[in-house]
Amino acid sequence: METDWAETARAVRAAGRAVAAAGAEARSEALRRVAAALRSRTGDLLEENAADLAAAREGGLAAPLLSRLGLTASKLSGLAEGLERIAAAPDPVGRYLRKTELAPGLILEHQTAPLGVVLVIFESRPDALPQIAGLALRSGNGLLLKGGAEAARSNAALAEVIREALAPLPAAAVTLAASRADVARLLALDDCIDLVVPRGSSAMVRAIQGATRIPVLGHADGVCHVYVHSAADLERAAAIAVDAKADYPAACNAMETLLLDRVLVERGAARVLDALRAAGVALHAGSDCPWTLPPAPALHHEYGDLACTVQVVDGVRGAVEHVGRHGSGHTDAIVTEDDAAARQFLDQVDSACVFVNASTRFADGARFGLGAEVGVSTSRIGARGPVGVDGLLTTKWRLTGRGDTVAPFSRGERAFTWRPLDPAG
């Protein structure tokens, strides 16, 4: 029998509401129970994961994917600790954004509220499941999950452990979708699902963005730039460029294009290029590059590997223009000792993250101190940049009166005061 996903999504929403209504402490306790269950059920979970791994090996899955697929006792224990940290963090639901007396006796409150139903679609890594479930439960949301086929048994086992540990909160708050066909049906439910969070390759994110009317939190690509300004400290520039590319070449916040100020072509640039070469980075020539290098496939190109494009630009203005035209609005950095140039770059580069004298690799929820990360968003509506639990929240306006009507205000018999109030009061 076919699953009626609209019906399922409504059940997930109702369960999410029950989780939200249970209150902050009940949600924290549920997360602690889930953490304990991950520890006590480690044997079962590893057994299911071993079956996935065996099938994947037989199917010839590449080694890096196998390592992402694999669970270990220490990974599970780390996940349990993560859930306990989320449980101990302040409750994100009902946080005051504003409190105002509109008129005597008429109090307006603007507070955070759960989004409702979040659909998370992730590839291979089963350890994403408990993490995202923790964030969703903490923020009072219902969660629909779709994992990769290669992790099917691991995901099913993880979901089951979590659902059992939720009681007395409703298990439907964490619901796992199984087949690939389900995804298309889920993505059509723009009246039942509030947010889609894809965690996987650029191709997967792009496919999802193209297939749904539901808002998507994420980024299809990360073409990040490091611009070495004429007034750069070249040691810093070399260190930042190497870190931005070589620390983790496949990361979305890794540098894909090195922008060199034209002033540096004759002297200075070599210091940075040599450092990259020494770090094993293959250099490719952009459309304006005086060195003999193999050409870059495109100015907007994500290597995802120990390689980058080298492009020469004219001043901050040239760098800003290049980033605006060929970047992906993710993270872009300038290296300079000139405050005015730094300020110009910060103001005019229109990306989610803009850095001065720091590696693009800092663009990350954990490094930003946001706690657990939902994802990195390059969209401009809703959360932008590295997104913590706030990305799973919306807001709600609450107004409490004593029988107030607008007519006396329109007639001038009553006047608005719009007096800001202390939310704690």
Next chain:
Amino acid sequence: METDWAETARAVRAAGRAVAAAGAEARSEALRRVAAALRSRTGDLLEENAADLAAAREGGLAAPLLSRLGLTASKLSGLAEGLERIAAAPDPVGRYLRKTELAPGLILEHQTAPLGVVLVIFESRPDALPQIAGLALRSGNGLLLKGGAEAARSNAALAEVIREALAPLPAAAVTLAASRADVARLLALDDCIDLVVPRGSSAMVRAIQGATRIPVLGHADGVCHVYVHSAADLERAAAIAVDAKADYPAACNAMETLLLDRVLVERGAARVLDALRAAGVALHAGSDCPWTLPPAPALHHEYGDLACTVQVVDGVRGAVEHVGRHGSGHTDAIVTEDDAAARQFLDQVDSACVFVNASTRFADGARFGLGAEVGVSTSRIGARGPVGVDGLLTTKWRLTGRGDTVAPFSRGERAFTWRPLDPAG
């Protein structure tokens, strides 16, 4: 020759960036120049408006639409004052949301930033044009405008006055699109336009939502509820129900359905129903209604007129369920003297605005004290409820270091401090 709207949108974005880069004071001054121009060019503007009005009368436009189309010297002077208020308000761009020391010398700032390009589509009312232009310019955005055909001459004249007054800021920051065909082309530019704000009928908003992948700020309908709880003060309930429906029956925040607690059917309900009847409200029976009334067309129905549906529900739980199933997530109110019932309704009703003992008509940017209103949003991603200038902003993360790289943190040689800093410092 056909307009290349992608090219135009890019020019609008560049102009918006120039407006943003010019700084807060330059933007304020531009708004003051626009205000002065509206006053000094009043004669020309009224002349063009008179031509639109004459054509509309000839075409048989209904009286209420004619009155919305009409400009007057006092309307123009009110618009000029509104622009001066926006110019005098604190700059919304670059407001700090968070400032953190990630590690000594590595400072993270989270600040508001312009969205980029906003497309506003409005019907008849030409006075919406200067208002929305003021909000867009103040927040450093480029603005694409599309008005109704019946206001074509008025809109063209208003846009011209504004564009002339902008200099030395680039005129392209406010660009008017002309023909109906243009709208479809503009709505296809999801890579060039960041937000669409439709200001018009439900049908128009729904058509736009269905025709674009660009985020839409608005609401297709406003099926707002007033729930009279068993512990309601019936005088307050009657006053609120009458105000919520009769103050402005066509408003999106007007009551469309009166929910009466079953306990009140035998005694109490009559007080509220009589008050509505006395105010000229035509009552219609919902699916559960013991009184002999003409049936409501549907439980989710917006009359937009002096009429409402009457439905009986069982307790707060029944009211919450009805609102969740048949409402539009806009604004819903409970009337009760019971704090626990009020809290339950506030917590469990999942609408943008939830009120206790206050008329739904308070759900409005001006009444909420937000200054000028961009619109009322029922979407859950981005701004929700009545939206002020914040709805035209996104955020940007800025990180300033001294050559910082992530590798030493990964190796444990440096540690994050995540120390909150005073944004003013």
